[in-house]
Amino acid sequence: MMLAVVGLVVYRNSRPQKMTVGAFWIFPVLVVVLTGWLMWTTLAIHVPGVFLAGGIASIVGLALGIPLGIARGHHSNVRLGERPGTFVVDPSIVVMLIWLGAFALRFIVRMYLPTAGPGLLATTDGLVVFAVASLVTARIIIFRKYQALAAAG
DSSP: OHHHHHHHHHHHTTSOEEEETTGGGHHHHHHHHHHHHHHHHHHHTOOTTHHHHHHHHHHHHHHHHHHHHHHHHHTOOEEEOSSTTEEEEOOOHHHHHHHHHHHHHHHHHHHHOTTOOHHHHHHHHHHHHHHHHHHHHHHHHHHHHHHHHHHHO
């Protein structure tokens, strides 16, 4: 299952993405849901202090991920598609690598250090929140670019 998700992310982010306005939000919603599930698994292991450490790491992840998403969104080339309500976004290998790296590091820590303390477990969650925050923020900026193009065209 996880390899299928990784393969899909690599494939979709390695070429220009032609999409409709509705389909543009499917991937970020899936990633947010997956992230929520991962965070819930951290809380389910009942390590003392992991809730507070995870909250702090998530806030740091948001604080660092949002500016990256803004930068990625502003540097993304967006153009209108051939049909109304469609657009094309050029690929971003950097965001894909950050997202994959965050999930890979989390998987490695959880697999090989199952008794890690709350700080390390929270750090992996913070990395995932960082990746998701950058993805969602970039999508918002890209969507605003599309709206401006559609209004002008």
